[in-house]
Amino acid sequence: MSIELIIGILNIVLISTTPLVFAGIGELVTEKSGVLNLGLEGLMLVGAVTGFITLVLTGNYFYSLFLSIISGVILSGIFAFLVLNLMTNQIATGLALTIFGIGLSAMLGKKFAGTPIDGLNPYYFIVISFLLVFLVGYFLSKTKSGLIVRAVGENHNSAYALGYNVIKTRYLTIIFGGVMSSLAGYYISICYAPMWQEGMTAGRGWIALALVVFATWKPWRLLVGAYIFGGVAIMQMNLQAIGVKLPGQFFNMMPYIATLIVLVFISSNKVRLKLSAPSCLNIPYEKNS
Amino acid sequence: MKKQSLVLVVIAAIVVIAGIFFITNQNIQKDVSDDQKKIGFIYIGPPGDHGWTYMHDVGRQYLEKELGDSVSTTYIENVPENADAVRSIRKLAESGHDLIFTTSFNYMDQTLEVASEFPDVKFEHATGFKRADNVSTYSARFYEGRTVIGHIAGKMTKTNTIGYIVSFPIPEVIRGINAFYLAASKVNPDVKIKIIWVYSWYDPGKEADAANTLINQGADIIVQHTDSYAPCQAAEKAGVLAFGQASNQEAFCPNAHMTAIEDIWGPYYAAKAQAVVDGTWSSEDTWQGFKDGMVEMSPYNEKLLSSDLIAEAKAIEEGIENGTIHSFEGPIYNQAGELVVKEGEVADDGMLASMMFYVQGIDGEVPQ
Numbered sequence: 211m212s213i214e215l216i217i218g219i220l221n222i223v224l225i226s227t228t229p230l231v232f233a234g235i236g237e238l239v240t241e242k243s244g245v246l247n248l249g250l251e252g253l254m255l256v257g258a259v260t261g262f263i264t265l266v267l268t269g270n271y272f273y274s275l276f277l278s279i280i281s282g283v284i285l286s287g288i289f290a291f292l293v294l295n296l297m298t299n300q301i302a303t304g305l306a307l308t309i310f311g312i313g314l315s316a317m318l319g320k321k322f323a324g325t326p327i328d329g330l331n332p333y334y335f336i337v338i339s340f341l342l343v344f345l346v347g348y349f350l351s352k353t354k355s356g357l358i359v360r361a362v363g364e365n366h367n368s369a370y371a372l373g374y375n376v377i378k379t380r381y382l383t384i385i386f387g388g389v390m391s392s393l394a395g396y397y398i399s400i401c402y403a404p405m406w407q408e409g410m411t412a413g414r415g416w417i418a419l420a421l422v423v424f425a426t427w428k429p430w431r432l433l434v435g436a437y438i439f440g441g442v443a444i445m446q447m448n449l450q451a452i453g454v455k456l457p458g459q460f461f462n463m464m465p466y467i468a469t470l471i472v473l474v475f476i477s478s479n480k481v482r483l484k485l486s487a488p489s490c491l492n493i494p495y496e497k498n499s
Numbered sequence: 500m501k502k503q504s505l506v507l508v509v510i511a512a513i514v515v516i517a518g519i520f521f522i523t524n525q526n527i528q529k530d531v532s533d534d535q536k537k538i539g540f541i542y543i544g545p546p547g548d549h550g551w552t553y554m555h556d557v558g559r560q561y562l563e564k565e566l567g568d569s570v571s572t573t574y575i576e577n578v579p580e581n582a583d584a585v586r587s588i589r590k591l592a593e594s595g596h597d598l599i600f601t602t603s604f605n606y607m608d609q610t611l612e613v614a615s616e617f618p619d620v621k622f623e624h625a626t627g628f629k630r631a632d633n634v635s636t637y638s639a640r641f642y643e644g645r646t647v648i649g650h651i652a653g654k655m656t657k658t659n660t661i662g663y664i665v666s667f668p669i670p671e672v673i674r675g676i677n678a679f680y681l682a683a684s685k686v687n688p689d690v691k692i693k694i695i696w697v698y699s700w701y702d703p704g705k706e707a708d709a710a711n712t713l714i715n716q717g718a719d720i721i722v723q724h725t726d727s728y729a730p731c732q733a734a735e736k737a738g739v740l741a742f743g744q745a746s747n748q749e750a751f752c753p754n755a756h757m758t759a760i761e762d763i764w765g766p767y768y769a770a771k772a773q774a775v776v777d778g779t780w781s782s783e784d785t786w787q788g789f790k791d792g793m794v795e796m797s798p799y800n801e802k803l804l805s806s807d808l809i810a811e812a813k814a815i816e817e818g819i820e821n822g823t824i825h826s827f828e829g830p831i832y833n834q835a836g837e838l839v840v841k842e843g844e845v846a847d848d849g850m851l852a853s854m855m856f857y858v859q860g861i862d863g864e865v866p867q
Contacts, residue, residue, distance in 0.1 A: 218715030226708045316545065323547025326751045329736070403703035403729040405751070408545035409577065410727075412702040443705075447712045451662070451693040453862040 219448055225332050225402060227440030229254070229394040229411075231339040233418035234425070234432045235346050236390025241422055242350060243383035244363035244490035248304025249289055250391045251415030252311020256281050257392025258399035259315040259322075262406040266325050271400075278396040279389050285311065286388020290381045297494045308415070316408045329404030335397045340433070342390075347429035359383055363488035366495040376495050391415065426486040536598065536776050538562065538768075539591035540574035541584065543603040543726075544701045550726035550745040551700065552576065554762040555602045555625075557746075561765025562772050569776050580605035585612055592617040598775045600768065601625065603700075604669050610634060621780050623771060626671050628852050630782055637767060640788030641671070642678035642851070643819045644760030646826040647796055647812050648742045649682025651757055652690075652720045654808055655740060659689045662713025664723040664730050666700045668866045672724050674854045678826040679722060680861050682815075693718055694863055703729035714739055721755075731755055740803065747797035757804055758812070759797040767793060786848065789820045827851065832859040 233250050240247050261278035265271065289307050292298045350356040361369040362379045370376050394414070399406050417439065425432035538559075546556035559572050573596065578587045584606050591599050592613055598621045601610045607627040614622045614634045622634040630636055652661050661683065665672050676694065683690045693716060695709040702725075710721050710733035721734040721741040728748040734741035735752035743749065743759025767785065774780040787793035796816060799809040818824030827846035833839050833856045840846050846854075857865055 215715060219712070222708055222711045222715065225711070226704060229704075320547065323545070324549040324553075324751075329732075398704060403707045403727070404732060405703060405727070405729065407548055407701075407703060407727060409701075410703050412699070412704060414704070444708060444712060447695050447697075447709055448716070450695045450863070451713055451716050453693070 219444060223437065223441050223444045224336050226444060227436050228332065228336050228339050229397050229402065229414055230418050230421060230436040230440060231343065231433060232335075232394035232397065233391045233415060234421040234436055235339075235342055235429060236387035236394075237418060238422050238425065238427060238429060238432055239346060239350070239359065239390075240383045240387035241491055242363045242427060242488055243359045243380050244366060244488050244493065244495070245290075245293060245380050245384055246300045246304065246492045247286070247289060247307070247384060247387055248301060248419065249285070249307025249311065249415075250387075250394075250418055251411060251413065252308035252315075253282055253285055253388050253391035254311075254395035254398070254411045254415050255315035255409070256285055256311045256318075257395030258411065259319040259395075259406055260392070261396040262327070262399045263318060263322050265327055265400065266322055271330055274400065275396060278392050282388040282390075282392030283385055286385050286391075287381075289388070290384040293494070294377050294380055294384075297496065300492050300494070312409060319406045319408065322406055323408065325406070327400070327404050330400045332397070332401035335393075335401060343429050343433045350429065360488070363490055366490050366493075370495075370497070377497070380495075391418075394418070427488065428486060535568065536570045536772065537594075537596040538570050538572045538772050538775075539596040539599040540572065541578050541587055541591070541599065541601045541603075541606060542574055542576040543578060543580065543606075545576050546574070548701060548726050549728055549748060549751075551762070552602070552726065554746050555600075555764055558764030558768045562768040565765075565769040566772055566776065570772050578606075582609075584609040588613040588622075589616070592620045596620060598623065598772060598780070604671060605667075621775055628784075630784060632782055635771070635782050635784065637771075637785040638671070639762050639764075639793040640786060641760055641762070641794055642674045642826050643788040644794050644796060645675045645678040646682040646819065646824075647815050648722065648758065648760065649679035650686055650815055651804065651808060651812055652679070652722065652742075653683035653685065653687035654811075655757070655804070656683075656687065656690060656720050658717050658719045659687065659691060660717045661690060661692045661720045661722060662710065662716070662718030663692050663694045664706060664709045664713070664721065664725055665694060665696050666725045667698060668696065668855070670852060670854045673857070673865060674851055675724055676861065677854065677858045681827065681831070681858060684860055692722075692861060694861075696866055697725060699725070701726045703727040706730050707733045710734060710741075711737070728752065743797060749797065749800065753800075754802070756797075756800055758799045761795045761797055763793055763795055789816055833857070834859055834861065834864075 233254060237250060257278045260281040261274040264274035264277045289303060292303050293300050358374050359379055362376050366376045398411055421432055421435045424435045540559055542552045544552040546552050563572050575587045578584050580603060588601060588609060600623045602625045604626045607624060607629055610622050610624045611629055611631055611634060614631055618633055624634060624636050626638045627636045680692055693713055697705045697709050699705060706725050706727055706729040710730040714737045719739045721730050723730040723744050728751045731741040731743055731748050731752040735755040740757055741755045743756050745762050747759050749756040815824055825845040827840060829840035829844045830838060830842045831840040855865055
């Protein structure tokens with residue numbers, strides 16, 4: 211293999227993995243505060259379509275990025291209101307958010323599907339994604355606010371007793387997660403495959419969700435996990451194109467085999483798994499209890 | 500206070516729901532006139548994919564325009580190729596549709612299953628090969644278009660490497676690869692094709708990844724048998740050439756798009772719907788190509804192709820139309836070197852319909 215070929219492969223891996231890193235790191239912070247948001251796919255699609263429509267209408271990348279972020283703030287804000295104030299079931303609400311996002315994005319984007327646009331250079335986002343993982347890692351382990359987020363996720367009653375505002379903290383982490391998902395969607399429709407088509411995220415929101423567990427709620431592991439996932443997918447394409455004679459099912463299985471191996475590896479140490487999973491994940495918080 | 504607001508919310512909800520029912524009921528009443536035939540469509544993707552489903556939807560609109568008030572059409576989009584399809588097809592059958600088009604290969608068994616439950620409803624399954632008394636099959640000879648683009652690709656490639664992105668290993672797709680390769684290797688014996696199976700009809704991200712991988716491995720022409728225009732866009736970005744798929748995609752990749760194979764379903768849909776209106780519908784197998792206008796080539800890109808090459812491509816189109824050229828002319832060998840089509844003969848439709856082998860010269864194996 212020549213150097214150019216390897217650089218080319220790495221390049222494609224970077225481009226295709228970045229949306230997983232964005233959505234995954236956002237969800238990681240949300241889950242660290244004890245809230246499970248299954249609505250990533252919906253948030254990504256709405257972020258993607260909002261950015262795309264704004265770009266078509268205004269031709270301005272800044273506006274489109276801004277509105278895409280706003281869409282994430284609004285949708286995840288609604289999710290936060292439902293699960294935090296009305297204390298609805300997080301899993302059901304998250305699923306509803308996904309279904310809602312799929313429908314809403316399809317409806318909004320109907321007139322705009324198939325409008326040609328000029329894509330944005332993906333490298334800005336790739337650099338930002340690495341910075342983000344580093345910053346989130348630093349935030350969660352080295353800053354006071356980060357420790358508050360974790361305290362809220364570990365035991366919301368104790369955190370409340372210590373004088374921390376559980377609801378406010380969770381609002382902020384949910385909205386952070388929502389914005390990250392919107393950015394992942396924006397990246398997909400503006401940089402990765404510059405177009406809008408219904409359901410174009412094709413399940414990447416779910417992969418990002420799996421990655422958070424896969425990473426045992428640790429930012430750097432999320433980055434590694436995302437790149438294993440993305441790398442295996444691109445590797446199998448390269449093997450196919452080179453003409454390696456392996457059955458098709460094997461190519462299909464490879465990403466899942468990699469996931470399984472890492473999951474087995476991680477869960478072999480039960481203490482560590484327990485230590486990093488937020489204890490209050492998916493448990494509703496009642497202020498007066 | 501709290502109770503009062505709760506009561507208000509409940510009343511508001513009831514009013515809204517009643518309103519929705521009122522409006523939808525009105526629509527239903529408007530749609531149902533006595534002798535109007537209802538035609539349903541099952542789509543695998545969204546009509547906005549500007550590929551496969553888009554062309555079926557163009558066909559549906561053509562049907563509506565041609566037949567006017569004697570029919571009304573409905574479609575269900577994004578129907579997955581699994582047990583869900585049964586539910587969607589049954590939904591159309593139950594709601595009084597007279598003719599239902601299921602527009603993807605893997606709806607085959609699901610279509611037959613529902614068809615056996617509704618003997619009075621007519622079904623039309625695209626690209627399949629299983630029929631019943633109330634199930635017809637229809638398909639376009641896309642491979643004729645593959646012969647044209649194969650010829651162009653063989654002449655245009657400089658690296659002698661062509662990247663081919665494919666969805667699922669089904670006869671239609673394999674046939675396309677073979678037709679393409681036979682035509683390309685005929686004008687350029689050194690040509691190699693690299694094939695990537697993405698196991699999806701529609702995932703723009705994955706399709707773009709596959710295109711970039713192929714380009715990275717030296718392909719200077721990208722061919723696809725998937726539904727989005729992401730591969731063509733990726734080719735445009737990388738400065739290599741590509742062919743559109745199912746519809747004219749030149750708007751998305753003007754400097755890469757040489758031509759595209761277009762599926763023209765409208766006239767067929769209109770004819771079959773008319774047959775239902777007239778009561779003359781019967782189960783049959785339709786397989787049409789250039790000759791009947793079910794397959795067409797998009798305008799050749801004059802910026803990229805020389806006028807000589809365009810003339811050659813048009814000559815192939817004409818030859819296929821009047822029968823002097825066939826996409827599968829013998830001698831054709833399979834990968835094991837066995838003669839499958841003898842010299843002076845052409846592959847018959849039976850062989851084409853069940854083609855699950857690569858011809859000699861293609862590297863790799865057909866995934867099982």
